[in-house]
Amino acid sequence: MIDLTIHQAALERNIQKARENKVVIPTIAQMEHPETIPEKIQAKLKHVGLWDVDPLNLFRITWKNEAKAFGGGYQAVPNYVELPSSLTGVPCRILAMAGKWFPTGCHKVGASFGCLAPRLVTGQFDATYHHAVWPSTGNYCRGGAFNSKLLACDSVAILPAEMSRERFEWLSQIAGQVIATPGCESNVKEIFDKTWELRQDPAMMIFNQFEEMGNPLWHYNVTGNALAELFEAVKRPGDNFAGACFTSGSAGTLSAGDLLKEKYPQLKLAVGEALQCPTILENGFGGHRIEGIGDKHIPWIHNVKNTDMAIAIDDEDSQRLLRLFNTPEGQQYLKEALGLDTALIEKLTWLGISGIANVLCCIKMAKYYELTEHDVVATVLTDSADMYRSRIQELNDLHGAYSLEEARLDHALHILALKTDSLLELRYTDRKRIHNLKYYTWVEQQGRTVEELNALWYDTAGTWDAVHAQAAELDALIDAFNEATGVLKTL
Numbered sequence: 152m153i154d155l156t157i158h159q160a161a162l163e164r165n166i167q168k169a170r171e172n173k174v175v176i177p178t179i180a181q182m183e184h185p186e187t188i189p190e191k192i193q194a195k196l197k198h199v200g201l202w203d204v205d206p207l208n209l210f211r212i213t214w215k216n217e218a219k220a221f222g223g224g225y226q227a228v229p230n231y232v233e234l235p236s237s238l239t240g241v242p243c244r245i246l247a248m249a250g251k252w253f254p255t256g257c258h259k260v261g262a263s264f265g266c267l268a269p270r271l272v273t274g275q276f277d278a279t280y281h282h283a284v285w286p287s288t289g290n291y292c293r294g295g296a297f298n299s300k301l302l303a304c305d306s307v308a309i310l311p312a313e314m315s316r317e318r319f320e321w322l323s324q325i326a327g328q329v330i331a332t333p334g335c336e337s338n339v340k341e342i343f344d345k346t347w348e349l350r351q352d353p354a355m356m357i358f359n360q361f362e363e364m365g366n367p368l369w370h371y372n373v374t375g376n377a378l379a380e381l382f383e384a385v386k387r388p389g390d391n392f393a394g395a396c397f398t399s400g401s402a403g404t405l406s407a408g409d410l411l412k413e414k415y416p417q418l419k420l421a422v423g424e425a426l427q428c429p430t431i432l433e434n435g436f437g438g439h440r441i442e443g444i445g446d447k448h449i450p451w452i453h454n455v456k457n458t459d460m461a462i463a464i465d466d467e468d469s470q471r472l473l474r475l476f477n478t479p480e481g482q483q484y485l486k487e488a489l490g491l492d493t494a495l496i497e498k499l500t501w502l503g504i505s506g507i508a509n510v511l512c513c514i515k516m517a518k519y520y521e522l523t524e525h526d527v528v529a530t531v532l533t534d535s536a537d538m539y540r541s542r543i544q545e546l547n548d549l550h551g552a553y554s555l556e557e558a559r560l561d562h563a564l565h566i567l568a569l570k571t572d573s574l575l576e577l578r579y580t581d582r583k584r585i586h587n588l589k590y591y592t593w594v595e596q597q598g599r600t601v602e603e604l605n606a607l608w609y610d611t612a613g614t615w616d617a618v619h620a621q622a623a624e625l626d627a628l629i630d631a632f633n634e635a636t637g638v639l640k641t642l
């Protein structure tokens with residue numbers, strides 16, 4: 152459960168600071184249903200850019216923003232891409248909900264909100280004293296630094312030195328401090344070590360996405376419901392919501408699957424990881440290039456008992472497809488050989504590297520369960536290709552310029568030829584083995600107890616279900632906070 156104990160003195164300071172900085176905090180319910188956001192906020196957003204450092208952009212932490220860089224309002228159906236069978240090679244429908252239209256260009260801004268908001272509106276985090284520390288493999292610290300800035304809080308972003316240049320350039324303008332830890336995507340232990348070092352300073356408050364229950368609270372309620380609404384909006388008569396696949400970084404997004412399995416009990420939930428770092432499938436380790444996922448440990452917040460399948464994706468597949476979707480030659484192939492229309496080709500640039508991996512997981516799941524044209528599998532596109540322009544250039548430098556022939560080969564070899572290898576339908580004992588791996592990170596290294604670990608396995612009602620239901624309590628605290636600042640009335 153998330154601790155929602157009030158610390159009155161700090162809470163009053165936070166209220167005063169929010170008043171001075173004209174901050175209104177959105178509720179989880181408003182993020183699910185942005186049409187309920189007060190009219191005057193919606194009117195003001197018409198003059199605000201999607202990435203502007205303006206507190207009003209807290210109200211754009213929703214899947215339902217219009218796909219516009221400036222002045223966008225809300226829409227009934229989340230932004231998504233439906234990948235056609237001519238591209239995927241499988242008959243089932245694949246829906247991918249797009250994170251590109253969040254501020255920062257990535258949905259991790261939601262996960263970081265979910266972690267910060269409970270401590271801000273209870274006063275556990277004192278905005279006049281604490282620095283918010285965001286340990287991350289890239290996007291979470293971007294979201295955290297952005298939210299901190301909107302909420303007028305100081306921030307420290309921690310991410311591995313080998314993450315893409317785009318992330319560092321942007322962070323240097325937004326975060327109070329940026330710390331690069333040694334290594335790549337899968338070097339999370341080094342990040343944890345750095346947070347232990349920072350923790351010695353009582354002014355540093357760590358928001359560890361891998362263990363903070365605010366992360367699943369946000370995804371279960373906001374991402375889960377958005378995916379369910381998307382399915383309901385686009386389903387055809389007789390369509391069956393058969394599956395959902397999410398690669399795991401912190402495993403926050405996977406919580407959307409917990410909600411989907413409650414609403415659609417037949418749905419299968421798969422977790423994806425990089426073949427080069429097969430921790431879930433093989434207790435394995437290794438460096439890989441699917442930025443944002445796969446960190447050589449099982450996150451505390453992964454509800455493993457509710458996960459039906461584990462799928463590994465070769466990082467070479469996702470790298471190859473980045474060029475297919477984002478070079479003129481690749482796009483020409485998609486148009487001429489596959490007959491995709493221009494609007495869809497443009498939308499394929501909404502897939503970042505992990506988004507591509509997510510879609511490949513959907514294809515592997517579709518092949519395994521022999522899904523038909525009446526089945527739907529859903530996923531998310533955490534960020535977009537915008538975050539990887541430098542990577543595309545690096546690939547061009549490595550392999551030479553792209554061509555139509557290369558595009559045809561990439562499509563054939565890296566999508567159509569996908570098989571059901573490196574995939575495991577999880578039995579009870581498989582799930583338990585994966586859950587047990589948490590012991591080594593969380594109990595041995597990070598100070599959790601065996602009792603807490605066992606509760607995550609044996610006490611679903613008292614842990615996962617209880618956290619998911621805390622959204623209502625959190626929203627009540629957010630409403631009270633806004634009422635106390637009085638900012639909404641004066642906007």
Ligand SMILES: Cc1ncc(COP(=O)(O)O)c(C=O)c1O
Nearest residue numbers: 290400401402403404443505533
């Ligand atoms: C690009 C990218 N993809 C996927 C993920 C994984 O999402 P989650 O942390 O919710 O498992 C992340 C997490 O930071 C990410 O940045």
